[in-house]
Amino acid sequence: MSDNIILYYMDAMACSIINSSNHIRNARCIGIHCLNLLLVMIVSQNVYAQSTSLSSPQRLSQIISPSTPESSLGERNLQGLMWNLPAELKDQELKKAELLNKLSTMELNNERFPNVLNGITKLEQLIQQLPITGRVLLPQQDPRWLEVHPTFDPLLSSKDTLTIPQNSRWVTVIRDDGRICQLPFRSKVYAQHYTSLCDIKDDALSSWAWVVQPDGKYEKVGLSSWNQSTQISPAPGSWIWAPSSPKLFRQTIDALPWTAKRHYTDDFSESFAKFLATQGPSDAKAINETIKADRTIIDSPLMLVQSQRNEPTDLKVTASDWGSIGLMQTPSARMLPSGSALFNYTHVTPYTNYNFLLQPFDNLETTFRYTTDTNHAYGTSELSGNQSYLDKSIDLKLRLIEENAVLPQVAVGIRDVTGTGLFSGEYLVANKRYNNIDFSLGLAWGYMGNRGNIKNPLSIFGSGFSTRPAQDVGQGGNFSFGTYFHGPTALIGGVQYQTPISRLSLKMELDGNNYQNEPFGNTLSQRIPLNFGAVYRWDNANISVGIERGNTAMISVSFFDHLSKLSTPKLSEPVPLPVSYQPIQSPFGVRNIDPKQIEIQPSQIVILNSNNETSLNEKKILGDQKQTILEIDTSSNINSKLDIKRTSQDISAQSGWKLKSIQTKEKRWIATLDAVDGVYFNDRIDRVISVLHRDAPIDITTFELRFQNYQLKLIKQIVNRQAWMLKHQQLLPPSYVTLATPQIDEYSGYSPSIALFDSKTVKSEVVNTELKDDILEAERSKPWSGSTGLGFQQNIGGPNGYLFAFSAIAQGNLRLWDGAWVNGFLNLRLLDNYDNFTYDAPSNLPRVRTYIREYLTTSRVTIPNIQATQVIKLGDSHYFSAYGGFLESMFGGVGGEWLYRPLNSSLAVGVDINQVRQRDFDQRFTFQDYQVFTGHLTTYWQTGWQDILVKASAGQYLAGDRGMTLDMSRSFSNGVRMGAYATKTNVSAADFGEGSFDKGIYVAIPFDAFFTKHTAETANLLWSPLIRDGGAKLYRQYPLYDLTKMRDQKVMQFGPIQ
Amino acid sequence: MPNFAWRNFKIAPQLSCGFIGLLSILFLQACTSASDAALQTAKSAFTNTSKLIEQTSLNPQFSYLRVNVSGLDALLVKGYIDKDSNGSIDVWYASDGSILRLQEGRYLGSVGFDNNWQNVSYQNSPTFNKIVTEFDRPNPSPKLSSVSSFYPIEQYYFSRSHSEMPSYKAVLNEKLSAIVSKNAPSNIPKTLKSYLNGKSLIWVTEQSSQSSSEKLSNTQSWYGFEKLSNQYELVIGQQCLTTSFCITWMPWPVR
Helix, strand or coil, X not given: CCCCCXXXXXXCCCCCCCCCCCCCCCCCCCCCCCCCCCCCCECCCCCCCCCCECCCCEEHHHHCCCCCXXXXXXXXXXXXXEEECXXXXXXXXXXXXXXXXXXXXXXXXXXXXXXXXXXXHHHHHHHHHCCCCXXXXXXXXXXXXXXXXXXXXXXXXXXXXXXXXXXXXXXEEEEXXXXXXXXXXXXXXXXXXXXXXXXXXXXXXXXXXXXXXXXCCEEEEECCCCCCCCCCCCCCCCEEEECCCCCCCHXXXXXXXXXXXXXXXXXXXXXXXXXXXXXXXXXXXXXXXXCCCCEEECCCHHHHHHHCCXXXXXXCCCECCCCCXXXXXXXXXXXXXXXXXXXXXXXXXXXXXXXXXXXXXXXEEEEEEEEEEEEEECCCHHHHCCCEEEEEEEEXXXXXXXXXXXXXXXXXXXXXXXXXXXXXXXXXXXXXXXCCEEEEEXXXXXXXXXXXXXXXXXXXXXXXXXXXXXCCCCCCCCCCCCCCCCCCEEEEEEEEEXXXXXXXXXXXXXXXXXXXXXXXXXXXXXXXXXXEEEEEECCCEEEEEEEECCXXXXXXXEEEEEHHHXXXXXXXXXXXXXXXXXXXXXXXXXXXXXXXXXXXXXXXXXXXXXXXXXXXXXXXXXXCCCEEEXXXXXXXXXXXXXXXXXXXXXXXXHHCCEEEEEEEECCEEEEEEECCCCCCHHHHHHHHHHHHHHHCCCCCCEEEEEXXXXXXXXXXXXXXXXXXXXXXXXXXXXXXXXXXXXXXXXCCCECCCCCCCCCEEECCCEEECCCCCEEEECCCCCCEEEEEEEEEEEXXXXXXXXXXXXXXXXXXXXXXXXXXEEEEEEEEEEEECHHHCCCCCCCCCCCCCCCHHHHHHCCCEEEEEEEEEEEEEECCCEEEEEEEXXXXXXXXXXXXXXXXXXXXXXXXXXXXXXXXXXXXXXXXXXXXXXXXXXXXXXEEEECCCCCEEEEEEEEECCCCCEEEEEEEEEECCCCCEEEEEEEEECCCHHHHCCCCCEEEEEEEEEHHHCCCCCCCCXXXXXXXXXXXXXXXXXXXCCCHHHHCHHHCHHHHCCCCCC | CCCCCCCCCCCCCCCCCCHHHHHHHHHCCCCHHHHHHHHHHHHHHHCCHHHHHHXXXXXXXXXXXXXXXXXXXXXXXXXXXXXXCCCCEEEEECCCCCEEEEXXXXXXXXXXXXXXXXXXXXXXXXCHHHHHHHHHCCCCCCCCEECCCCCCCEEEEEXXXXXXXXXXXXXXXXXXXXXXXXXXXXXXXXXXXXHHCCCCCEEEEEEECCCCCCCCCCCEEEEEEEEECCEEEEEEEEEECCCCCEEEEEEECCC
């Protein structure tokens, strides 16, 4: 919201009541000034009564303003306010028909079950009786708040109706057999209580319900001991749709995608909840009069009072000693929500774990870890001093079954999938919750199951499962499929109890390890196989303490957050320009949606040019003159002259992008913008349009924005100016919002047969915009730019321990011509502990990466990158780049790339080729002897499933090895990306060295998610166990896939979490 | 009320400092173009809004209210005085458009904060003037109940209804009691407490009068009054909307 608040207000007005509808009872005026026009607001007793229309456009905030004498906020049920539009009826009618179709399909699937069939038929009849209202949901109903948030304040036209229901005291439950159950509202009573009181048959228990509030917001809520969670409370007038759950295993079978749906799916329930949201508050009397259905009225305050004591609580999930969600030594089947990350430190003598957990999907958990073992040295004292042994490992946990009323949640996991095998283990674990207690029970193999107190159940598939082969880890980093789930097996499990102290949980577990087969032949004493712990939680952290093995203390600290929910308001950005009302025509062939223009005849319009800076840009109705004055804020609008310098400066200040030119083509303004980069594009685009809207002549109906980066043509957007303006001035109904959404189109690149502009170019700063087909060029920015900043590098997990360096970095950029520039970095190492950096990893390959110590420590002043780049787009989808120079800190040379990326396509393909030579360690201007040709063919696939992007590339790597890299990542709506990659080349595991092949896990967080100012940068945290020479790619500065990211619809949707 | 243009303080979501602070250290790599954004973010995070408010020159045409919401200070300006049968309602605006309603000094709802009450109404609530006047009399009225025979404390009973958002918890006819004393509450925000030094205040505390098993909410409000030229004036007030979310307000500038 803007810093500037301009309060719109209406003078106190008289009120008149004009209404005589027979359908309306208890009508009362809420205060609209009426002279010779009929302005009336009706308060309807129930949602099904017909309401009288308004006769001219009015802001909702004005209509329900408490300024009027007869209005009193406390007496009106504004939460149930209904704004009904005829324009929405068609869409809602379609949705109702879809609902009924779904029920018809269910009827076919249940022909053999008369009871079920009968219930579906009754529900069908009930839905048929519910009216189509055209209701548009209001995000907020407070008139004083709406006044200062005009984008949420609808402008009601004479065709709309507004209904303010009386306060309801009832909550209505709809069961899946079409029965309606009505109960009096009671504070602190939740959906589970209302539905359980409405259950007549024992077999009609519900696990889930959809609570639809009087304002139309709805939420799926858990009703049972296994799925209850913190949830919204049904307000008076709520609807609760509570389909009964299928019995026993039918629930699981019904969830299978190929199963004929005999029961109500979540998809149906979601649609039904949306439909109920259009109905307004549920009112007992209205339902009785309008709907013919079996109904139960339960008016038993005593039963409801008893329900007040049970407030639903969340299941608390906390990290185990190994980072994975679980108890202490044993993991559970529980998981964090997708998009979460967790860092955990745990110490249980002699081990210390540093765990980092990422949850890319709801059903997949990944953890990577460093474990120090104080019983064993890292290496010789010459190599690593007195540093303890450090083990690196990656875990995976996959949820197999999601908990339901019958089945427990089940997960399978592997600890240390590709590591040294010292702590390797596998498990299959199930969890079932009963209110505040979460039980877990499972089987463990390997390190976790060293107790071996039960026979391996998998031995029924062969005696080979009874023994666990000695793990030949070789260089480590390989899969050991022959050992997984083999050998001695132990029972694991325990309970987690949520105490009445909301932040405190207690844990007890049965440890599957007897600690007699610890790494390096060690043993640890264990008094009892039970571990006990307590966890105290804060919002983003918790601390755990416990006693393990009956004789050893445990302490653990965790920090966690939902990375996918990160969002920070852009407090440091300039205040967005206000969007003033202009009587803009709709583009040719597009319907006019401006209620101020629709309501009046052209002959009645008089344009009044006001110089009053405080103009409200509101239509004023002159009663007797029967004329409408559209008052234009001419203080900010230049109708005939354009100061393109000012426009350019404001666009730069608002968006950080550069205006190149503005061209007028009849009623269209074509604005070309360069340096268009970022993560959250839409906010910046709106800011650009707000400048154009301010400066464009009133007859311009369409903006065409052409986006470039480094003069590389990306996309263009077509903006319906009228719809965009209205969207930024008032709440638009859903059917209009699509008109206000910019349409993305191809921005063609250079083609000899196409003349992009055949118009005259004008370069003066202030130009008469009545000249058609002119291109106004903005002043070119200076060709060079630069910046300085701080850098930080770290190295974790090597024999020299933790290494770090702080640097000062200067960056410069010189634009040469269209699409060509020179860019460079200068790095000055300021503070580091590189005196400790002595280790050089051995290598059997050309040392293309393992000279890292030399590159980092030889010189304090380095030039990591300086290169010239040329980019160009040919035709619609072909992008090319050519570059040369010191391309990265270790290699320099020349290269080129071609990318074929059709607009909005899920597929793209590119090829890069590079001839490079190894740089000297001082990273200045000299080279070593080693040179190589490297390049890859890469395909990019937006799978459309769980927002996963797959990048597969094949080619020759820096060490001359050939192979392929597979990179999979999942993006979230705020731009956060979690992923993993692996590279396998024709280098043997022995030649590759420790780790066997290159792999890593990464998380990328756009700085837009946690800085108060827009930036295009992304924070990348890559965890790659080792730096090796095999499978090493050239770090290219400007990959075309990144430069052209605007062509991806998914990327264009990234934005702050609302 | 006239129009006003107002640019000052935002009730913005608190910048995340814990886990993300840790991550940002890990992520701080060679990104020179992000340095400016990082600097601006640090400035926002460490801006002393309390000091900023104290240094702000005020327009004498407007009335101001200093509020503390979950530890963050902001300055609000009065936008409307709405009429109501239970007394006039002051509508206060923050620069981000959040609003706070006070009726005769009592919290009557808000919109735009992390937690808000809406549709707040009081039934049979005593006026503060009556409460503090009775308390300040040499011989308090005998009709008031006493909860302690050793230290008489005036206690008033009334009820309140509200809807808590975004949880939609509606509480109807919650029985409340108001207690008057000279003892200051313990949870006065630090940034406001210093303005109460040297003042002799009468404190009115309102909380649920129902037994713990029947309590509809576990919230409390309190108000501090100072006697100035035979008039009792509200110096500070607080309403907790949940057990951990409180709004505290103070007419600004402090007399």
